[in-house]
Amino acid sequence: MKNIRVYSPVLWAAIVITVVALAVIGCATPPAGAPQVVRETVVVPQTVVIPAEPAAKSGPIVVGYSPPTLEMTDFYKFGELGLQQKAKELGENLVVITKAPSSHQAAEDQLRIVEDFITLGVDYIWIVPISAEAAPPMVKAANEAGIPIIVSHSLEPIEGVDVTAYVGTDFKETGTLVGEWVCDFVKGEGTVAILQGDPGFYNDARVGTAIDVLKSKCPNVKVITGEYTQWDTQKALNSTSALLNANPDIKLIYAPAAPLTLGVVEAVEKAGLTGKVAVVDYDLIPATIKLAKEGKVVAGLGLRPWVYGEETAQVIKDLQDGKQIEKVHNVPGKMSTAAEIDSAYPEWYINYGQ
Numbered sequence: 001m002k003n004i005r006v007y008s009p010v011l012w013a014a015i016v017i018t019v020v021a022l023a024v025i026g027c028a029t030p031p032a033g034a035p036q037v038v039r040e041t042v043v044v045p046q047t048v049v050i051p052a053e054p055a056a057k058s059g060p061i062v063v064g065y066s067p068p069t070l071e072m073t074d075f076y077k078f079g080e081l082g083l084q085q086k087a088k089e090l091g092e093n094l095v096v097i098t099k100a101p102s103s104h105q106a107a108e109d110q111l112r113i114v115e116d117f118i119t120l121g122v123d124y125i126w127i128v129p130i131s132a133e134a135a136p137p138m139v140k141a142a143n144e145a146g147i148p149i150i151v152s153h154s155l156e157p158i159e160g161v162d163v164t165a166y167v168g169t170d171f172k173e174t175g176t177l178v179g180e181w182v183c184d185f186v187k188g189e190g191t192v193a194i195l196q197g198d199p200g201f202y203n204d205a206r207v208g209t210a211i212d213v214l215k216s217k218c219p220n221v222k223v224i225t226g227e228y229t230q231w232d233t234q235k236a237l238n239s240t241s242a243l244l245n246a247n248p249d250i251k252l253i254y255a256p257a258a259p260l261t262l263g264v265v266e267a268v269e270k271a272g273l274t275g276k277v278a279v280v281d282y283d284l285i286p287a288t289i290k291l292a293k294e295g296k297v298v299a300g301l302g303l304r305p306w307v308y309g310e311e312t313a314q315v316i317k318d319l320q321d322g323k324q325i326e327k328v329h330n331v332p333g334k335m336s337t338a339a340e341i342d343s344a345y346p347e348w349y350i351n352y353g354q
């Protein structure tokens with residue numbers, strides 16, 4: 001006889017809170033065609049779960065989702081949107097409990113969130129680590145609890161632990177795409193400024209790889225970098241202002257994340273250099289797409305975050321059905337100019353929040 005999985009009242013309470021949250025969450029109304037999402041940022045501790053085979057479980061499939069932030073210009077919200085919509089299409093009864101750490105540097109916070117998900121007895125854990133270096137302890141905790149864990153955003157392998165599936169983008173490949181595009185745009189000469197996020201793999205791949213390409217392909221281009229910004233908009237604004245003051249010959253500025261692009265554009269505007277200094281984005285979320293349409297961003301590297309969610313939903317469906325899954329699910333990034341955006345992205349995404 002198969003075991004029956006029993007959720008404690010605490011987990012059922014978390015599920016009910018999550019479902020009710022859809023009616024009260026304070027966010028922009030999505031345009032027609034946009035997928036809907038259930039979000040909740042409450043982690044409820046202390047519950048007891050009796051293990052059982054997935055097929056014998058009654059009730060919804062519960063996913064604990066932890067992105068690095070819920071404030072970073074909504075990039076990670078689109079992952080949820082894709083997850084919920086695809087799960088609906090697949091006929092999966094899915095509930096997502098979402099919790100982000102206190103800041104983009106709070107690795108210990110994110111680890112505690114994963115531990116809370118484990119205590120809750122969720123069926124799957126889906127994380128976007130705040131950094132590649134922060135990932136191993138979270139994956140190890142899920143492994144020890146026997147809960148499948150899906151890692152998104154970067155596809156860089158995490159050594160010494162067992163990741164159920166990677167769903168994301170090759171950041172080194174995207175850094176190469178940016179470097180090649182920038183080299184062509186500046187015609188192999190001039191001064192290019194590149195902002196930085198935080199020390200670590202994410203920055204090395206997005207920034208370091210682009211710099212390597214520029215040095216190799218365009219040796220006559222002068223590359224300058226700003227201070228680390230911790231992926232923060234205000235710090236990006238300050239860094240950009242300092243770079244512009246010290247280097248009046250800058251032709252182009254590359255921001256390796258959408259929050260940084262917002263700061264760069266503001267600094268360029270304040271300096272009266274809009275249209276004179278080109279800005280290149282990394283992410284191409286609706287907020288920076290809007291800037292591109294206004295002529296303030298010339299191009300960007302788009303990651304299509306909603307596809308991360310769609311792929312994750314398919315992984316969960318296949319695991320529920322007992323199927324073998326691929327370890328790596330690559331969602332390639334793509335460079336698009338302002339003029340190419342309408343043909344590269346769905347209308348609901350372009351207009352989201354407007």
